Amino acid sequence: MFEDVPPVPDGAVLDTVFRQTDVGVHVLDRKLRLVRVTGAGLVTGSVAEHLLGRPAAEAYRIFGVEVREDALREVLDGGPPLRDVLVRGRPPHETGPEHVYSVSVYPLIAPEADGAQAPPIGLVATVRDVTQRILAEQRLGLLYQARERIGRTLDVERTAHELVEVTVPGFAGSVVVALTDAVLRGKPPELRRAGETPLLRCAAVGGSGAVHADGPLPEPGAVLLPGLFGERLPEGPELVPAGPDVRLVAPLAVRGQLLGAVAFRRPPGADPYTEDDLALAEGVTAHTATCLENALRFTREHIVMTALQSWPLRPEGETRHAVEVAQRHRPGGTGAGSWFDVIPLPGARVALVVGQVERPGLSSVATMGRLRTAVYSLATLDLSPHELLARLHTVTQRLAREQGPAHDPDEPAASCTIAVHDPVTGRLEIARAGSSLCVAVRPDGSLDADLVEEGPLLGGDGPPFACASHRLPEGTTLCLASSERAGGGPSEARIAAALALPGRGPHPMADDLAALLAPERVLLVARTLRLPAGDIAEWEVPAELSAVAPVRHAAEERVRRWGLGVDPLTVELIVSELITNAVRHGAPPVALRLLRGDATLTVEVRDGAATAPHLRHAKAGDEGGRGLHICATLSDAWGVRYAAEGKTVWAEIALDAPAP
Structure with missing residues (x-):
């Protein structure tokens, strides 16, 4: 059996709730007048005593909070409670930034002796200062937006603009992003050296108001050092005085390489930057620097790829026939x-x-x-x-x-x-x-x-x-x-x-x-296209050596008739050697074809054998074996191609003058 537990006095509970917790408790009567205020929150001390008895709308207006009386009456008339409504306000005589409060409103019901449900006799509002929580959520949200939106394109200048778009106006009233001259030219960034600051040029600006203490936002391309980022570029995010205001300046660096810098400035009257803002700026700029490095690497690779893929086109004259x-x-x-x-x-x-x-x-x-x-x-x-x-x-x-x-x-x-x-x-x-x-x-x-x-x-x-x-x-x-x-x-x-x-x-x-x-x-x-008939000459060659001479002379005569810039005797000798080889070592049918081009004359001998001709080096006493060697010496190129019905041995002779 458990021993009897003595009851906790109601007064002690109320005293704890009203005086010793970090939650403010505000009590309103049925006419929505403020009848009791205690605990932490908007209304404290002598201010609370001054406001007691006033309508809620009038009392809270002093703190910059607009009260929706219709919502309060809905709760008073049996509607659902209001939970975790965020409002902004500032206690009187406080000059700092506005606070964010989480307000919940519940009906105040007095217990009946018989346990019956009685109508509400008023409202109880709990107020908790959640400013730091909201600021932390906003910083996390900004960091998430930075990771989602910065670096979507592999372009250096576009990445700088994305940094501006993410941070204005939520983090700064105006932002200036500067990149080193080397990065803007697509060159690798240089390692940072103590006491040295490279040339920085404006790459992106955004927002309104003066970033310089005595001038407007700079134009893209303008040189920004010295002045905007201070006499020296800080090693990390740092607050830099700028006349009556303060700028937050952060370098854009990765692995010891400096790519640029960014300057954030809040408009006059806004909340000043804090240590938490410096940490947030470090996270955003570190991600931006990584994206800039990726974009720069892509730019360099793109230049190489473009150079590799920009192959020269073949002259159209080589294939125009x-x-x-x-x-x-x-x-x-x-x-x-x-x-x-x-x-x-x-x-x-x-x-x-x-x-x-x-x-x-x-x-x-x-x-x-x-x-x-x-x-x-x-x-x-x-x-x-x-x-x-x-x-x-x-x-x-x-x-x-x-x-x-x-x-x-x-x-x-x-x-x-x-x-x-x-x-x-x-x-x-x-x-x-x-x-x-x-x-x-x-x-x-x-x-x-x-x-x-x-x-x-x-x-x-x-x-x-x-x-x-x-x-x-x-x-x-x-x-x-x-x-x-x-x-x-x-x-x-x-x-x-x-x-x-x-x-x-x-x-x-x-x-x-x-x-x-x-x-x-x-x-x-x-x-x-088809080659014009006047540029083609063909002869069928009987498979006997006695047929070589007539065909050789006919080819010489055709070359003379065409008036080509080539020695007819050279053509005659090449034709004689190729036909002789085809008759001796090939198989019928044998045919000779001359093709006139703009810069070359092509001699082709076709036969029905698939045997591969090869260049021989005859001894001094040999009577044969010099045919292909002679052709290779007199022509500019020679070769053989095969087909299902045999092979074709060809030789090309460059023309000294273009064909008429």
Whole structure:
């Protein structure tokens, strides 16, 4: 059994509530007059005695608090209590900042003898000073806003403006953000040196009123030292006197590197900065400095990526007999690693290349440059498009192994489409790795979006890659573009609308299509041409040595008739050696073809054998074995390309003067 517990006197409880707690207790009668005030809060001491008996609205107006009598009467008439209503006020004769009070209002009910519920005889309001809690919540809210809103863009000046937008007007009436001259120029920030302050220029301003004690807000670009930030830049957030007012100055630094500084100033009459504000400023400026460093690093990488991706365009004169080309690159700043190329090939042919490394970034742009170089080098081997992609796949895998461990999910992977157009026959050989835009519009306006199927990515599953062969009429418009990973590319209808007008040139067509592509994509629009018949000479050669001389003399005569800037005897000797090799070591049918270009004359000998000719170095007493050596000596370039029906050995001779 518990011992009897003596009852606590009601007077002791009331005395504790009214006199010894940090909660103010205000009692109102049914006419909403203030009848008792005690404890902490707005009304204390002699002020309380002076206000007793006055209506609540009149009594609290002295403290700058407007009382809603309708809300109080609603509680008095049986409505729900008011809980945690925040009001602002200042005790009389106090010159400091306003206080924030949490007010709760409850009905005051006197107990009946029989326990029955009686109507309220008044109201009891509890008042607690929550100024510090509200200020802490505001500081946390400002810090949260800073982390959410500052650094959304990887732009140095925009980040400075975001700092101003976040801190005005909640933290300061006016703000000036200055950055070092090196940062504004996109250069790496310098390490801070004791006693030294680098050149600071205004990057962003906001708010109203004078930041200088005797002048207006500075203009962007203005030099701000000495003066605005004091004679020396503080090591951390610091209060700096500025005439009758005080500024809060904080450096923008990260890992010992100074990027800039910021000056906060509150308008006259506002609450002065406190130690808690210095801590808040340190958190905001530290986050801003990190964002500025990220933006600066991105800017430097963007400059490098732009330089890497700004490849020189091929001179249009090199391929003007094969295609009319329009090339477009829609920049976006992400460095997607997209590239295109127009590569002239022997025999007046041209290779159209469009590719893209799958992930954006500086490493992808670097990989793109290496793959583009590899494509250009492999194209000189006269490989068919699908064989070229197979070798490019090996190069991509080697690059992946160099960049990371085996089976890395982020290893380089790329898409690439290669199309080779022959203006003599009108044949188009095309192969594709990955997905990309690849369509053809014929002169009658018909659209062919199935030139070739999609193949595996380079560096992924590997060959075989999809390939196809088409014979296109002159005037067909080809459209090749790098892949659209997000949202898909333009529809076939919009492509047809841009390409199906034969009277328009490739450049206006490319302008229309480029507007439909996503940023960081490249586009090639090429209209196919045929080599004029007057620039082609062909002879069928019987598979016997006696046929070499007549064909050799016919080729010499044609070169003389064309009036080219080349020695006809040189052409005669090259033709003689190539045909002799084809008759002796090849297989019928054998044919000779001369192609007249602006800067070169191409000699091609085709036969039905797939045997590979190779350059030999004959001994002094040998009667043969010098044919290819003679051709290599007299010509500027020579090579061999293979087809299903045999091979073609070619030699190019540079012209001393342009063709008439």
